[in-house]
């Protein structure tokens with residue numbers, strides 16, 4: 313049988329295992345920081361509500377390169393707290409509302425998108441400030457205490473200084489609103505820091521948490537453990553070709569040292585092993601090389617898992633040619 317034919321891809325048990333791999337969430341140290349910050353913001357908010365006072369709210373920003381795992385971390389955070397805060401937008405009381413910043417990110421557009429996320433039909437002929445008044449009214453009506461903006465770095469893209477200031481003022485006014493303050497959960501790429509830090513008052517209210525790059529030497533052990541963890545979850549064996557530090561370094565390079573991308577590649581490689589060899593599979597270097605080839609259209613000499621001098625290959629360029637790097641090739 314041809315090694316690359318995926319004769320197990322229709323097998324129900326294999327499909328189910330692959331689904332399970334995709335849902336696996338690997339905790340990171342940054343997640344604990346995010347969790348701790350969020351927990352204290354929530355506690356403070358509950359205490360204020362019990363005392364019948366409305367203090368200014370605080371927020372946080374999660375910073376990281378694309379593929380670092382920001383969107384996933386926020387989703388996991390909200391899932392984790394779903395017993396303590398009302399997170400279902402289908403209910404009238406919805407304490408967390410999250411949305412992706414639309415493009416172009418004019419204040420009018422962002423306001424309209426926020427209103428939509430709040431389930432409020434927007435007629436479209438209002439000006440920015442009137443829309444934001446309506447947003448604030450809806451936030452109070454729905455009792456929303458946290459508002460999440462993902463891809464928040466876009467709030468400053470292509471904006472004039474004046475527009476940027478109005479973004480900053482709007483964000484501040486959401487947290488400082490004396491009637492119904494909301495805590496902001498901003499997630500985005502490093503440019504987000506510039507927006508927040510341009511205003512000292514805003515910077516004081518928003519705590520930064522950064523998902524850093526993986527480190528090619530320091531993180532080898534953790535990376536190998538992660539490969540093992542996914543293989544264990546799939547109940548398949550692991551070949552020595554994917555247990556060495558040298559392999560871990562290739563894998564980190566292939567993922568451009570981004571944690572999320574790395575997890576994604578491991579999931580694809582284990583899935584590839586399952587689809588070609590079933591539960592008898594042994595995860596090996598070739599599975600990773602196959603994934604890299606499928607994902608990036610790379611020949612052997614441009615394949616990070618096969619080329620001798622892989623350090624010269626820019627995985628980001630290859631990934632970006634493939635779109636946003638989020639499409640699974642299965």
Ligand SMILES: Nc1ncnc2c1ncn2[C@@H]1O[C@H](COP(=O)(O)OP(=O)(O)O)[C@@H](O)[C@H]1O
Pocket residue numbers: 336337338339340376377378379380381382383384385571572573574575576638
């Ligand atoms: N902690 C994690 N455990 C497992 N997979 C993860 C984790 N964080 C991210 N991923 C995976 O990495 C990919 C990119 O993550 P994403 O959250 O979209 O990154 P970002 O929003 O920073 O661009 C997704 O496919 C996601 O499933």
Ligand SMILES: [Mg+2]
Pocket residue numbers: 382383384462463
């Ligand atoms: Mg994202």
